[in-house]
Amino acid sequence: MKRRITMIVLIIFCFLLQTTLLQTFSIASVSPNLPVILTVSFALMRGKREGMFTGVLFGILMDVFYGQVLGFHILLLTIMGYLNGYCYRIFYDDDIKMPVLLIGVSDFLYELIVYLFQFLLRGRINLFFYIRRIIIPEVIYTVLITLVVYRLLLALNHKLEKAEQRSVGSFV
Numbered sequence: 270m271k272r273r274i275t276m277i278v279l280i281i282f283c284f285l286l287q288t289t290l291l292q293t294f295s296i297a298s299v300s301p302n303l304p305v306i307l308t309v310s311f312a313l314m315r316g317k318r319e320g321m322f323t324g325v326l327f328g329i330l331m332d333v334f335y336g337q338v339l340g341f342h343i344l345l346l347t348i349m350g351y352l353n354g355y356c357y358r359i360f361y362d363d364d365i366k367m368p369v370l371l372i373g374v375s376d377f378l379y380e381l382i383v384y385l386f387q388f389l390l391r392g393r394i395n396l397f398f399y400i401r402r403i404i405i406p407e408v409i410y411t412v413l414i415t416l417v418v419y420r421l422l423l424a425l426n427h428k429l430e431k432a433e434q435r436s437v438g439s440f441v
Contacts, residue, residue, distance in 0.1 A: 271429070271432060271433075271436075272429050272433065273322075275425070275429060276311070276319075276322070276323065276326075277326065279307070279425070280307065280323060280326045280327055280330070281330070283303045283304070283307055283327075284303075284304075284327065284330045284331070286303060287300070287302075287303040287304065288334070288335070291303065296406070296410065297402075297406060298403075299403060299406045299407045299410055300407070300410065301407070301410045301411045301413075301414040301415075302376050302379065302380075302407060302411045303414075303418075304324075304327040304328075304331065304342075304346055305346075305349065305372060305375050305376045305379055305411060306372055306411060306414065306415050306418055306419070306422075307323055307327065307422070308320055308323045308324045308327060308346050308349055308350045308353070308375075309349065309350070309353045309368065309371055309372045309375050310368060310372070310418075310419055310422045310423075311323045311350070311422070311426075312324075312349075312350045312351070312352075312353035312354040312356075312357065313353060313354075313356055313357060313360045313367070313368055313371065314357075314360070314362075314422070314423065314426045315354075315357065315426070316354045316357040317350070317351050317354025317355065317357070318354070319350075319354070320349070320350025320351060320353055320354040321347050321350045321351050321354070322350070323346075323350055324343070324345075324346030324347040324348075324349055324350035324351075325343055325346070325347050325350075327342070327346050328340075328342040328343030328344070328345065328346040328347060329343055331346075337387070341386065341387075345379060345382060345383075346379075349375050349378075349379065353371055353375060356371065362423060362427075365416070365419060365420075368415065368419050369412055369415055369416065369419070372411060372412065372415045372419075373408050373411070373412045373415075376407065376408050376411045376412075377404060377408050380403065380404040380407060380408070381400075381404065384396065384399050384403075384404070
């Protein structure tokens with residue numbers, strides 16, 4: 270229960286951070302993608318279920334407040350959390366290369382799917398311009414922010430796991 274409440278508060282905090290403060294630190298109208306960072310990070314640390322939970326909550330917030338179609342971001346982030354959750358068993362906490370790589374690839378695919386469904390279908394067919402000017406800089410910015418944010422999320426996850434182990438140990 271404590272983990273769920275902490276995750277909900279963290280998701281709401283990151284959503285507010287994404288939509289307010291990070292917009293002021295955008296470089297060339299590009300800001301890091303915290304929903305992707307959080308969804309992939311929790312999928313790697315806790316598995317498919319936690320990745321999907323994070324994706325659903327972030328997707329709901331994004332669709333309700335900024336989405337044009339209800340369910341688009343929910344579906345995208347939920348699938349992302351589910352697919353990245355497959356790497357949960359082969360993930361090592363000390364190695365940051367795998368999370369950075371998966372977050373970079375996930376962000377690239379996320380932005381590509383957003384382009385395909387929100388721009389290309391409306392007749393804006395300049396894909397290479399969008400990749401060069403939006404997707405690649407955002408992936409780079411997201412990966413750089415991941416190097417800091419991921420360590421904080423990993424420390425939070427370890428702290429929550431220790432608290433869960435203590436509470437389970439007190440019942441036995």
